Amino acid sequence: MKAIVSLNSGSSSIKFAFFTLNDAGMPEHSAGGKIEKIGIAPSLVARRADGTVLVERTWAQGAGLTHAELLKELFDWAIDHLEGREVMAIGHRVVHGGMRFAAPRRVDASLLDELDALCPLAPLHQPHNLAAIRAIAALAPGLPQIACFDTAFHHDKPEVAARLALPRALHEQGIRRYGFHGLSYEYIAGQLQAIDEELAGGRVIAAHLGNGASLCAMRGGKSIDTTMGFTALDGLMMGTRCGTLDPGVVLHLQTQLGMSADEVHDLLYRKSGLLGVSGLSSDMRTLTADLSSEAQDAVELFVWRAVREFGALTASLGGIDGVVFTAGIGENHADIRKRICERLGWLGLSIDDDANRANALCISGKDSRVKVLVIPTDEERMIADHTLAVLQSGR
Numbered sequence: 001m002k003a004i005v006s007l008n009s010g011s012s013s014i015k016f017a018f019f020t021l022n023d024a025g026m027p028e029h030s031a032g033g034k035i036e037k038i039g040i041a042p043s044l045v046a047r048r049a050d051g052t053v054l055v056e057r058t059w060a061q062g063a064g065l066t067h068a069e070l071l072k073e074l075f076d077w078a079i080d081h082l083e084g085r086e087v088m089a090i091g092h093r094v095v096h097g098g099m100r101f102a103a104p105r106r107v108d109a110s111l112l113d114e115l116d117a118l119c120p121l122a123p124l125h126q127p128h129n130l131a132a133i134r135a136i137a138a139l140a141p142g143l144p145q146i147a148c149f150d151t152a153f154h155h156d157k158p159e160v161a162a163r164l165a166l167p168r169a170l171h172e173q174g175i176r177r178y179g180f181h182g183l184s185y186e187y188i189a190g191q192l193q194a195i196d197e198e199l200a201g202g203r204v205i206a207a208h209l210g211n212g213a214s215l216c217a218m219r220g221g222k223s224i225d226t227t228m229g230f231t232a233l234d235g236l237m238m239g240t241r242c243g244t245l246d247p248g249v250v251l252h253l254q255t256q257l258g259m260s261a262d263e264v265h266d267l268l269y270r271k272s273g274l275l276g277v278s279g280l281s282s283d284m285r286t287l288t289a290d291l292s293s294e295a296q297d298a299v300e301l302f303v304w305r306a307v308r309e310f311g312a313l314t315a316s317l318g319g320i321d322g323v324v325f326t327a328g329i330g331e332n333h334a335d336i337r338k339r340i341c342e343r344l345g346w347l348g349l350s351i352d353d354d355a356n357r358a359n360a361l362c363i364s365g366k367d368s369r370v371k372v373l374v375i376p377t378d379e380e381r382m383i384a385d386h387t388l389a390v391l392q393s394g395r
């Protein structure tokens with residue numbers, strides 16, 4: 001049997017999934033899991049597709065273990081548990097593809113050099129994405145690796161949606177709005193086509209709400225506009241990222257408060273968002289369970305900012321036919337969905353409370369003029385599909 005592995009290496013976690021090719025040559029999910037709490041006390045859990053636990057392990061004293069070292073542990077475990085499968089290739093989520101890369105690419109040295117240059121635009125993700133590629137190359141030099149770009153889905157959005165109001169020469173140098181979470185949105189667009197072909201052809205806003213959060217306005221399954229821009233710092237309020245910010249605040253922090261560029265970088269990426277406003281946590285589950293004013297202020301601001309951006313993207317689309325909630329908060333947090341949807345009532349949108357609490361596929365009310373769906377995303381599946389397509393094309 002042949003298999004493909006998907007890797008999604010982040011700043012503090014590594015998600016992975018094994019896909020076995022069936023008799024028709026299509027990838028079927030057979031196992032997956034996550035290494036998390038990297039830099040603190042890493043832990044590994046892997047499960048078969050039916051939920052059976054294959055391995056659980058914790059490195060209680062492993063705060064100093066690097067992504068590369070943990071990937072070596074994962075690689076060694078996988079070799080012993082492939083159950084006769086031959087790994088054909090490993091596909092990677094790479095957050096930033098810049099201006100050039102609008103489709104998955106087989107990794108070589110020149111591609112890695114180009115992607116290295118984009119690390120300043122996605123500092124929480126890109127370095128770890130590329131570190132995983134290099135770690136696998138050291139462990140299995142002959143194994144094909146495929147880079148799948150999170151910006152690619154937005155590559156063909158209207159030019160006006162890509163521009164920043166800066167001098168034209170800077171735009172030509174690549175200072176523009178790119179958009180992210182593209183693998184997630186591409187998967188959602190495909191699922192919509194299978195679930196509701198009519199809605200898939202219409203005006204839909206997909207809400208990828210998790211520790212990283214964004215919205216994407218889609219028409220006919222294509223990206224028209226999105227909340228993230230030049231970097232993954234833009235748009236919605238997130239777990240530790242501020243989202244859209246008056247650039248004058250950055251100037252004030254540096255010129256009036258004397259903060260260095262590194263200090264501002266750390267503040268905006270790691271100390272803001274839900275964590276910064278609450279002073280307690282970046283986890284929405286923790287904050288909604290906490291009745292303190294600080295926690296509730298953070299939740300309220302998250303909802304407020306989401307609703308505001310929904311309005312902006314509705315304008316970009318010229319109306320709205322559907323909403324899709326996805327990712328950790330979007331898929332699992334009924335109260336946040338309800339609070340957002342209640343404030344979008346002016347669009348003719350309503351939800352069924354029972355369906356919402358049950359995390360049903362369709363949660364819109366009977367009289368809602370806008371269809372509201374909850375669709376779990378699967379970036380690892382999208383990576384596997386792209387990886388197989390590249391192998392088959394010989395690119």
